[in-house]
Amino acid sequence: MSARIEHTVTSGTFSLDGQTFEVDNNVWVIGDDRECVVVDAPHDVEAILELVAGRDVLAVLATHGHDDHVRCAPELADRVGAPVLLHPDDLVLWRMTHPDREPDRMLVDREVVGVAGVGLQVLHTPGHAPGAVCLYVADLSTVFTGDTLFSGGPGATGRSYSDFDVIIESISERLFTLPPDTTVCPGHGPTTTIEAERPQLRSWIERGY
Incomplete structure (x- = not known):
């Protein structure tokens, strides 16, 4: 197996509910020397193209x-000739940023997207957003969690289309059932592990994190 994980950080803004914030976003690329997939396309298409480095x-x-995860997705897709995949429950958010361009295909819970000899299993994990998904790669002992789970806590749930109780259920039932040594690669901030985050669940609930 030659699949590997590569990473860059891009900077820009996140806007929702009439407010705008400066943010740094992780971009993850999974693949080998020949082919890859890109997880999230936030602010800087050139930085993502540099990471892709001419691969298929x-x-x-x-x-x-959310706009800070899909802002460059259509341009990136057009430039590399790839489809954009999104869970259908998040079309309402996608259309806020791209009203004239639909994703190319809908992601389905439990489906597996293959690349470079490994599979990315789609786990529907609503709460931060209704169509939020995590992508679990068992062969690499890694899960890409977007804004569902970070180092130190769950994703924010204080804005439209989010729900604290739902995100806690998603993390408990879909992520904390993964092997403890699974690396968590989030949409913002540093990596962590399932083992490191699992013991904090009760305190998150008590604090209404």
């Missing part, structure tokens, strides 16, 4: 539809 891009996978 099989798909641009959106962990959810």
Whole structure:
């Protein structure tokens, strides 16, 4: 197996509910020397193209539809000839950023997207957004969590289309059932592990994190 994970950070803004914030976003690329997939396409298409480095891009996978995760997705897809994949429950968010361009295909819970000899299993994890997904790669002992789970806590749930109780259920039932040594690669900030985050669940609930 020659699949590997590569990473860059791009900077820009996140806007929702009439407010705009400066943010740094992780971009993850999974593949080998020949082909890859891109997880999220936030602010800087040139930085993502540099990371892709001329490989065959099989798909641009959106962990959810917030503008800081999909802003460059159509341009990136057009430039590399790849489809954009999004869970259908997040079309309402996608259309806020791209009203004239639909994703190319809808992601389905439990489906597996293959690349470079490994599979990315789609886990529907609503809460931060209704169509949020995580992408679990068992062969690499890694899960790409978007804004569902970070180092130190769950994704924010104080804005439209989010729900604290739902995200806690998603993390408990879909992520904390993964092997403890699974690396968590989030949409913002540093990596962590399932083992490191699982013991904090009760305190998150008590604090209404």
